[in-house]
Amino acid sequence: MPDAEGCTGLLGVSVVHRDGTVALDDVTVLARPGELLVVLGPSGSGKSTVLRAVAGLTGVASGEVVIAGERTTAEPSYRDVAMVFEDAQLMPMLDVARNMGFGLETRHVPPEEIHRRVQNESRRLRVSRLLRRRPTELSAGERGQVGIGRALVRTPKVFLLDEPLAHVDAHERARMRRVIADTVRATGVSALYVTHDQTDALAVGDRIAVLNAGRVAQVATARELYDRPASLFVADFVGTAPLGTLPARIVTAAGLTGYQVGDRTLTTWGPIPAELAAQVGCEVMIGLRAEDVRDAGRDPDPDWACLTGAVRGIERTGRESFVTVTVGGHRLVARFSGRTTVKVGEVVTVAVDAARAHVFDRATGNALYHPS
Secondary structure: OOOOOOOEEEEEEEEEOOOOOEEEEEEEEEEOOOOEEEEEOOOOOOHHHHHHHHHOOOOOOEEEEEEOOEEEOOOHHHOOEEEEOOOOOOOOOOOHHHHHHHHHHHOOOOHHHHHHHHHHHHHHHOOHHHOOOOHHHOOHHHHHHHHHHHHHOOOOOEEEEEOOOOOOOHHHHHHHHHHHHHHHHHHOOEEEEEEOOHHHHHHHOOEEEEEEOOEEEEEEOHHHHHHOOOEHHHHHHOOOOOOEEEEEEEEEEOOEEEEEEOOEEEEOOOOOOHHHHHHOOOEEEEEEOHHHEEEOOOOOOOOOEEEEEEEEEEEEOOOEEEEEEEEOOEEEEEEEEOOOOOOOOOEEEEEEOHHHOEEEEOOOOEEEEOOO
């Protein structure tokens, strides 16, 4: 069992809904003291259930809830958590200032201290102009900012943030992420931050717990998730562009390793890695990041193998374009110039750096090897 000293989260927790659906299956997710731990995953993966279980809003079938290192079964009102919901639940009869300070009022904080904290946090969030308005006079994004402010004025045992930026305008998201991260870290309090947006996750998380179908797929730093994903699911879920995958067979010749893809062999120009020594001749799935697949027509590298396929999609980001190419019925994503003139349906040739391929078990999807 992991060391939970000072941590907040779940230890081996399972949650089962009334209809028998398993929402969480033996989940261990622990935020260390002062850590902002992001819980990332697709819709239905159990992200919000993690927060609700920690808050006491959802009962657990087995396992333990830990808050600041203490096992707890206390009622929600006694857990001292500051929670931000995706849809900020503000009290309509109170103005913004009273909404932001309400949690402090219920804890009998002196009025002058409440005023000071609300004023400071409203300036940081740039909502000072809203302090005398009622929730019905706010946009969805403004209500979201006020909900965040209501949590951040406190110093609870844990911050629980459920899609806090869901309704915040795109141009405000980066600044709001910084405010949340800076405030949480300044308090030294653990925080669990749920999102399905990997940009938010990679930007604010000290570590990221990736959930899939109610189970923990991997817990690691953003860099580790990108460089050493535990499975095909994690590899495909984390990254600006989806991971390109190809079925292959591991081969060796003249002391060099290669991946046979159809009638082509992608040579790595290196010896067989120790992790793959027992896999020679076996069928695997190789994964390639977009930065390791590029337009073969621009500065061709003789060490890179070339593959031909049809363009199925183009995502232009300005300086560069991510071009999805179908090779033998499987997807690769290549990084092209932002000025590329390729079109959907066109046949293109891409160059592949096989030495940068990640290798996965074709049956289980579990990682077998990552390039250094």
